[in-house]
Amino acid sequence: MDLIGILLGGCAAGMVLFIVSVGLSVTMGLMGFVNLAHGGFAMLGGYAIVLSMRHWGLGFIAALALGFVVVAALSVVLERTLYARLYRASELDQVLFTIGLVFVMTAAVTLAFGPETRRVILPAWLDGQMDLGFIRYRTYSVAVIVAGTALVLALWLGFERTRYGARIRAAVDNRRMAQSLGVDVGRLFTVTFALGSGLAAIGGGLGAEILGLDPQYPLRYLAYFLIVVAVGGLGRVTGVFVAALLIGVLDFVLKIYFPKGGTLFIYALTLALLLWRPQGLFGRRAA
Amino acid sequence: MSLGQAAVQRLAGRHRLRWWEALPWLAAIAAFFAFPNHLAFGTQLLVTILFALSLDLVLGYAGIITLGHAAFFGAGAYTVGMLAQHAGWTEPLSGLVAAAAVAGAIGLASGYVLLRTHGLALLMLTLCTMALLEEAANMASAFTGGFDGMPGLRFAPLLGAFAFDPLYFRSQYVYALVVLLACFVLVRMLVHSSFGQSLTGIRENTLRMHAVGAPVRARLVTAYTISAALAGVAGALFTQTTAFVNLSVLGLDRAAGVLIVLILGGYGRLYGAFVGAIVYLLLEHLLAQAYPTAWQLGIGLVLIVVALYARNGILGIADAMRSRGGRAG
Numbered sequence: 001m002d003l004i005g006i007l008l009g010g011c012a013a014g015m016v017l018f019i020v021s022v023g024l025s026v027t028m029g030l031m032g033f034v035n036l037a038h039g040g041f042a043m044l045g046g047y048a049i050v051l052s053m054r055h056w057g058l059g060f061i062a063a064l065a066l067g068f069v070v071v072a073a074l075s076v077v078l079e080r081t082l083y084a085r086l087y088r089a090s091e092l093d094q095v096l097f098t099i100g101l102v103f104v105m106t107a108a109v110t111l112a113f114g115p116e117t118r119r120v121i122l123p124a125w126l127d128g129q130m131d132l133g134f135i136r137y138r139t140y141s142v143a144v145i146v147a148g149t150a151l152v153l154a155l156w157l158g159f160e161r162t163r164y165g166a167r168i169r170a171a172v173d174n175r176r177m178a179q180s181l182g183v184d185v186g187r188l189f190t191v192t193f194a195l196g197s198g199l200a201a202i203g204g205g206l207g208a209e210i211l212g213l214d215p216q217y218p219l220r221y222l223a224y225f226l227i228v229v230a231v232g233g234l235g236r237v238t239g240v241f242v243a244a245l246l247i248g249v250l251d252f253v254l255k256i257y258f259p260k261g262g263t264l265f266i267y268a269l270t271l272a273l274l275l276w277r278p279q280g281l282f283g284r285r286a287a
Numbered sequence: 288m289s290l291g292q293a294a295v296q297r298l299a300g301r302h303r304l305r306w307w308e309a310l311p312w313l314a315a316i317a318a319f320f321a322f323p324n325h326l327a328f329g330t331q332l333l334v335t336i337l338f339a340l341s342l343d344l345v346l347g348y349a350g351i352i353t354l355g356h357a358a359f360f361g362a363g364a365y366t367v368g369m370l371a372q373h374a375g376w377t378e379p380l381s382g383l384v385a386a387a388a389v390a391g392a393i394g395l396a397s398g399y400v401l402l403r404t405h406g407l408a409l410l411m412l413t414l415c416t417m418a419l420l421e422e423a424a425n426m427a428s429a430f431t432g433g434f435d436g437m438p439g440l441r442f443a444p445l446l447g448a449f450a451f452d453p454l455y456f457r458s459q460y461v462y463a464l465v466v467l468l469a470c471f472v473l474v475r476m477l478v479h480s481s482f483g484q485s486l487t488g489i490r491e492n493t494l495r496m497h498a499v500g501a502p503v504r505a506r507l508v509t510a511y512t513i514s515a516a517l518a519g520v521a522g523a524l525f526t527q528t529t530a531f532v533n534l535s536v537l538g539l540d541r542a543a544g545v546l547i548v549l550i551l552g553g554y555g556r557l558y559g560a561f562v563g564a565i566v567y568l569l570l571e572h573l574l575a576q577a578y579p580t581a582w583q584l585g586i587g588l589v590l591i592v593v594a595l596y597a598r599n600g601i602l603g604i605a606d607a608m609r610s611r612g613g614r615a616g
Contacts, residue, residue: 028407034407034410082591082595085595086594086595089594089598090598091352092346092352092546092550092554093550093594093598094594095546095550096546096547096550096551096590096593096594097590097591097594097595099543099546099547099587099590100586100587100588100589100590100591100593100594101587101591102587103583103584103586103587103590104583104584104587104588104591105587106583106587107581107582107583107584107587108584110580110581110583111580111581111584115580219539219540219543222539223414223418223539226407226410226411226414227411227415229407230407230408230410230411234407260425260426261422261426263418263422264419264422264423264426267415267418267419267422268415268419270411270415271412271415271416271419274404274408274411274412274415275400275401275404275412278403278404278405278406278408278409279408280408
């Protein structure tokens with residue numbers, strides 16, 4: 001495979017990483033809540049998407065929309081009933097709770113659908129290869145990159161150019177100040193949490209072809225999602241995007257050229273980067 | 288006042304020794320005779336307690352939140368494993384010392400670099416350190432056995448007299464219990480010393496500890512190093528008593544597992560590690576037997592309930608009940 005092909009593959013993986021992690025970055029930045037169960041929402045979304053296509057004959061786009069809605073709704077219920085009780089708890093109680101939630105999700109999915117890996121049935125228009133002019137490449141990867149780019153643009157516009165985005169940015173930078181200016185941070189958080197979880201669900205479905213999909217998904221990729229968030233900086237959409245692309249491409253390239261030690265390099269790089277800038281590439285120094 | 292009385296008062300005062308602290312150890316000895324067929328599980332339990340106890344020193348007392356404590360467990364486990372496999376160094380007690388030295392050195396080096404950060408960055412840095420070691424162990428398969436690890440290790444008899452018992456784990460159990468007791472006494476003394484008090488101070492208010500002139504970073508690095516060495520001892524015990532070592536000793540699963548054990552039992556208190564390990568391992572053991580495919584469901588639910596309703600773990604409930612009873616009476 002030549003260089004452009006490898007880069008495209010890495011970009012597709014990076015896009016998936018971005019779509020899944022961006023919600024985690026914003027919710028962690030808003031509330032400082034250590035949500036280790038974020039990958040679980042991606043997994044649930046992935047299952048909803050894959051299974052609704054297989055059993056109900058839903059189209060790919062319709063299934064993605066369904067996954068988004070179902071997981072966003074579920075996350076609001078969980079947020080209001082359970083997460084909200086732990087905002088003032090210590091980080092360790094939050095860790096215990098979210099790990100427990102991951103266990104429950106993993107076990108529930110195993111019980112309901114079995115432990116084996118699930119595959120997406122791609123619609124005909126996404127299957128096969130396409131001609132990009134300079135290279136023939138997998139249509140699906142190209143579609144993921146296009147969809148990811150569109151999503152980044154939409155999120156960036158929403159984040160930087162709308163009132164709602166301004167409220168989130170204000171609350172991430174200084175929650176108490178934002179509150180005293182009349183921003184309802186609790187409500188903001190609920191909405192953002194639902195959006196972030198819904199996006200993770202889309203990421204889980206879109207990425208099932210790339211990252212795979214099975215009950216161990218949330219724990220297997222936890223480190224990757226956390227690395228993306230930490231490298232990008234808390235509550236920074238652009239930062240998460242750059243970090244996700246960087247790690248997606250690096251991981252892809254290294255797995256091809258150094259199949260044995262590739263991951264070692266990613267961890268080492270993250271280590272060096274966080275020692276140099278503990279707040280991440282784009283994060284502000286601790287507020 | 289006789290010398291004996293003075294000693295007792297000193298223990299009860301300065302070290303706050305209570306009579307009931309003998310109970311866990313008596314129970315452990317009783318278990319040796321009561322459950323002769325379950326000593327393998329008992330040994331595993333003792334090793335987990337020691338590992339969680341080492342974590343308690345940094346997490347519960349010094350307030351350092353780490354996701355990578357298995358790095359030191361694994362370092363200790365691989366140290367004795369590789370010494371036995373490649374160097375013929377099979378004497379168990381000196382193996383423990385070597386494991387403590389290696390794990391402590393890694394703790395010192397990484398702690399010196401990492402402990403200037405905190406929060407998410409520290410969490411990720413500890414995780415990455417562990418992942419680096421795991422990848423390194425995977426790559427250096429000529430020395431570590433790679434993914435398959437090193438099965439069927441042989442260790443010399445304890446003190447040259449008590450051979451490891453592969454069937455009933457009798458000598459392993461006693462060995463682990465004695466090592467745990469020794470390490471526990473050490474941790475207990477540390478926690479109640481002025482060093483331990485300053486750690487608690489740093490956990491509660493770092494800024495103020497800086498202000499009163501405490502050498503905050505040196506204290507944290509020291510605590511991290513001691514904790515790493517103890518975790519290394521726990522890892523070495525794991526390898527010696529089970530006679531194998533593989534990559535599982537270095538993984539996120541193990542690091543998360545020990546974190547769960549400690550938070551479940553109650554961190555920042557000496558016996559949280561004991562309660563958490565017993566509850567977690569028993570639950571895992573029984574659920575895995577009853578529901579091999581879905582045992583995680585039960586554990587997950589317990590973790591959620593404890594996090595929601597029993598802040599500070601199971602021992603936290605006991606405290607809350609006692610203080611409520613005290614107020615009523």
